[in-house]
Amino acid sequence: MPDRRDFLKQLALGSSVALATVASHAAEPVTAAAFPSNPFRLGVASGYPTHEGVVLWTRLAPHPLEAQGGMPPVAMDVQWEIAEDEGFRHIVQRGVARARPEEAHAVHVELHGLEAEAWFFYRFRAGGYTSRIGRTRTAPAPEADAPRLRFTVASCQNYEHGYYGAYQHMLAEEPDLVLFLGDYIYETSTRPPRVREHAGPVPRTLAEYRQRHAQYKMDPDLQAMHAAAPWLLTWDDHEVENDYAGDASSHGTPVDTFLRQRAAAYRAYYEHMPLPRAMLFDATALRLYSTWHWGRLADFHLLDDRQYRSMQACGYLRTGAPAGASAGCLPREDDTRTMLSPAQEAWLDATLAATKARWNLLAQQTLFSPLGEEINHQMRYRLDGWDGYPAARQRLIDTLVARHPSNPVFLGGDVHSFMVSTVRNPADAERKPVATEFVTGSITSRGPGQARMDAAVRLHPHLLYANSRRHGYLRIDVTPQQMLVELRGVDSVERMLTDVSTLARFAVTDGKVGARNL
Incomplete structure (x- = not known):
């Protein structure tokens, strides 16, 4: 089997993309001439590994930014193969999936019966073309x-704010898993200066959300990282609309109109x-909240604090909303307001009661700990985060206790x-500690001023570190004895090639709450 590092180097260079005509093991409904060019321009991906399976993904789109990705409105068969080696001499499973126009010719192959804790290679074929080779693994x-788990944590990758150089370095670090915590796309354009430009209008329809996702998926560094390891994901607001809450638009859009927009965004996601x-x-709707096991070493509890949440509290300014659009809002302290929904809260309570994992990782979109600002001798809170839902936060803390x-x-x-x-x-x-918290910086999205972060550290004893100067990701190594967390920051997002450095290192010891600065 080829060396893992050699394969990752090939991914970074894009040399795994093969456009050769191949022998088919099953009849295809179209010929190579049906595709004006390579239909695998959005790459490949895998995710949600179990001990005996994983989900494989691709989408046929020879012209990704055009309507329907440049595909005709007919269903097509896509062959897939998964092997023990990159040369596909030892194929363990193969089959045919149907790519349908009503699903943007996307393919989701759910595999079962694989060997546990093993790496595999996979690829797709259609119309005489072969996709790039992807690499994935089972839990x-x-x-x-399990003696060890290495995973990375990323979020907030505004295309217009910069290049995804962080993924080049993440790729070289060979994670077992990538955890993405929201704002995979951004729906609006940012004020200048822009490093890159969004294609098309602010999305509101299914076709427009598909175009925005396709543009992000065309980024070579993001494609390479998707092809290198399985991902777990949850979303935040920008996948639909900035600061929306459940069925409430942040722009005052009528509920029925907004729910159609939200359904289109969810479908494209x-x-x-x-x-x-x-x-x-x-x-x-999509039910994203779920638990994924890594043996007895770690459980990932993926939460969704956007789809089911109550409207933001009274006092929240809804962007572009007409007067009275926040009618029916409730005070911040109202204990009926929720971030997760009663159903998700009950699920999490039962899940945490049953877990046998050494490490329980609550993967959610935003900062959980309080982060107020003192303005004119009064504390002010960001009402769109957990600070805007203190009763819901307390219920989750009560569950942990x-x-x-x-x-x-x-x-x-x-x-x-x-x-x-x-x-x-x-x-x-006594304000006893109940959990440890790490929040990743953004891949590219611009952050608040560092002076605000420094003031927050001085104001909040529970806040040990805050850095908004750099963009990047978390690299986390987990063993039964400890969790080692490295905050990895790139030098610049305005250049495609950039260096990376470790901004800080923290460790959490098994059985002890709190992070130690190393």
């Missing part, structure tokens, strides 16, 4: 005492991500800053 068996089909709950899962660690994004904090229980007189 350890459920009762396995599913079509472009390696998600299990079971997450496609119905025509208008009651269920006492082993080594709970919050992982978040959204705030475009690297942050490290200790989650404490405000309902406890």
